[in-house]
Amino acid sequence: MQALVLFSGGIDSTTCLALAVKKYGAGEVMALSVSYGQKHFRELESAEKIAAYYGVKHQKLDLQPIFVGSDCSLLTSSSKEIPKETYSEQLKKTGGNPVTTYVPFRNGLFLSCAASIALSNGCSEIWYGAHGDDAAGNAYPDCSDEFNEAIGRAIYLGSGNVLHIEAPFIGKSKSQVVAEGLKINVPYKLTWSCYEGSKKPCMLCGTCRDRIAAFKANGLTDPILEG
């Protein structure tokens, strides 16, 4: 196995998976999806379908016990509501601190799990779909270039100089991610992003707004809205 892809079933990680499969072929790629108590565990059903679509090995991991005690609004255990605003509006309220949907050190944790699993499966690369929009203004500090560089170095050193991180969308916007995915026919209709746990996307949370805008910037309607 060549590459392990951190895979939520959303726009970014699905595009990332598609790029890895394009590069190495499905037999050399595995996907890792994590349940962590997210209200939108529905994304894991999407992940399942997309992994099957691409024919890759799909490992699932339950990390819910780690977030017991967190009051992050993205978690089922939280009494906080998921904000119905754009990230820039949210950041005005938080005064530049992480938004309430920041899950404590989530990307660092997931990448570290990915590192252990990748080594156990003989992979030398971890792919993940962090992009510039998520890092903007410290909304998600575990998506920034600096964080990505530091965790990449930690994973390289701590794996005995074996593992590399591939983050193909660092420095790109979500609309650029979608543009890249459209070129290789990523099945975006199968993806899920909305932070609410309903059957239909709410179209109001930060991540719904983001994906709708990303498709619009590419002259398209988000295919998930086409019913």
Added chain:
Amino acid sequence: MQALVLFSGGIDSTTCLALAVKKYGAGEVMALSVSYGQKHFRELESAEKIAAYYGVKHQKLDLQPIFVGSDCSLLTSSSKEIPKETYSEQLKKTGGNPVTTYVPFRNGLFLSCAASIALSNGCSEIWYGAHGDDAAGNAYPDCSDEFNEAIGRAIYLGSGNVLHIEAPFIGKSKSQVVAEGLKINVPYKLTWSCYEGSKKPCMLCGTCRDRIAAFKANGLTDPILEG
């Protein structure tokens, strides 16, 4: 809560816990112990007793599913035997690669779990007991100064500039760790290190040899051998 201590129930992490309790008091310190399929899960019983001795909150985490597929000799699922040699003898055989008891990215994974849990519990520090002897010659690459610096930076950035790592024994030897612990009466008799799962320490594996030597360097017999 001020500090979360990564806590295996061995010499190093017990000394680390003792230092954190001395600094902040038991009410401000929590310990985190991980089961990951280690043959010496007996260490977790020691951890339990020592956490009770110090009166700190003790959280346990099961990460066994992450290491499915690994052939690390420290894991119950491995067919490899635990080497009965010193680390320097083992390194001659591995040609400077990690020893067979290196658990894939274990420290990085544990520190990342610690980061998520620390943030959920309002801690701003993670303490852990990595020391110079473990890092020597790349035996455990996830114990080196460079690794510690990189993961520390990743955790600081990825937590939104909140979490710091305290690794008080980086650059020190195990005998210096013991020397420090003896000054504050660490109950070493309660600790467990041996990589084998037996009732008595084997006295032959790398970690048994290391602790016996560390006490000897302090003019003492390892108290665990006193029966």
